[in-house]
Structures are given as structure tokens and as C-alpha cells.
Amino acid sequence: MSAIVGVRYLIVSGAFAAATRLRHPGLYAGLDPQIRREIGWSLASAAIYGVPAGVVAWGWQNRGWTRIYGDLHAWPLWYLPVSVLLYLAAHDTWFYWTHRWMHQPRLFRIAHAAHHASRPPTAWAAMAFHPIEALTGALVVPLLVFFIPIHPIGLAIVLSVMTVMGVTNHMGWEMFPAALWQGPIGRWIITASHHQRHHQQYEGNYGLYFRVWDRLCGTDRGLGDFARDHARAAARAGHARADDAGRGGAGR
DSSP states (O other), X not given: OHHHHHHHHHHHHHHHHHHHHHHSTTTTXXXXXXXXXXXXXXXXXXXXXXXXXXXXXXXXXXXOOSOBOSOGGGSOTTHHHHHHHHHHHHHHHHHHHHHHHHTSHHHIIIIIHHHHTOSSOOGGGTTOOOHHHHHHHHHHHHHHTTTSOBOHHHHHHHHHHXXXXXXXXXXXXXXXXXXXXXXXXXXXBOOHHHHHHHHHHSSSOXXXXXXXXXXXHTOOOOOOXXXXXXXXXXXXXXXXHHHHHHHHHHHO
């Protein structure tokens, strides 16, 4: 299961990193050492995430421990999307409070600073966590399957949303149309612009999927923008071209 989580991370983050290089060439210029560090932390996190997931998968198949139901008609069909929303809401609640807890000074230094060492974060940073933080994230969905009934299709949707939003919220640009994230829907869901401000200010905007807890608790800092990071990327790319030109001239 750890291998599956790791391969899923490499495929999804790799795909969005490739899309970034096509959509915004040079955005990750000069960040190769950081990206290698992000991949290292993320693969370590994948190993941790795989342990409770593997236990749950074994318990479901061999012991019937969980409330995962295989018969699609065991519950009304309308419950399938409801179960997905219940899981996302519960996960978002867990993430908000553990994330906010991780920003306490001592815990931040010990654990969460590893994630914020990415300046700016890239598509590879989605799972770049210290093992302490990875452990808090690895437990929530495996715990939920013991309490909230869900069909494997619903669980696959939850895991897909978790993976895609985790990556896209860190990749340094908005893939969604402005009508979504700047409109009424954007007041309640989180996209890259909302999470970008968290990485810029180091406080507020603690949610994962929804802005509900941030709004209720007064920690919503609104939307950020990518102008500063894109300008810095352009400067890095310019310096790299100048260095290459200098080395070429010296070679002649």
C-alpha cells in the first residue's frame, strides 16, 4: 500500500509539474534542489500513509472490520454523494485543526517547518511533510471508514479529490477559471490562490477543501496572488541564462 501511495504521488505530482512547465515555463527554474527535497519528504510520507491504509484494506477484506460496503444498493444511491461530502467535511475539519495546531511555534519548528521550507511550493510539495505531520494526516481517512459507511466508489472519489487538491493547491498557479475561485463558489472552497496566501503569510487559511472553518474562526485571510513568485521565477531564469551565456563566452 505504501508503494501504491508513492506511485500515485509520483504520477499525479509529475503530471501537474509537467503541466506547469507547459503553462508557465520557467516557474520552477532554479528549484531543482528544493524539488528533490520535496520528493524525498513526500516518499517518506507515502510510506507512513500506506501503513494504516494497508491495515484497513486487510481488515475490510479479511475481517469485515470497516463500514465499507461492496453492494452499491446496500444504501440508497443518494447516499453515495452524501458519504463523499461527509468524508470531505470530516477530513477538512481534522486538517484545519491539526494544521492550525502545527503552527504553534514549538511544533512548527519541530515538524511543520519542513513543509514550509518550500519557497515557493511546487506541485511536488503536496506530501512534503515531516513524519510527525505525515502521521496526523495518515490516520484520518482510515479512521473514518470504521464509523461512516462508504462504497469503494465513494472512497475512490474522496482519495482522488484529496490527491488532486493537495497537488494543485501547491503548484503555484490557478488551473481553475476565475469565475470559479473569484465567484460565489470560491468564497467557500479552497483553490491554489487561497492556499498560496497561507504559504506567503505563514498564518491563516488553514483549511484543505473548504473555507468554512477559516471563516467561522476568523482565520480566513482571503485570496493571494502569484505575481511575486512568478517575478522571482523570471529573475531566476534570467540569472540562469546569463550564467549559461557567461560560461559559453568563457569557453570560446
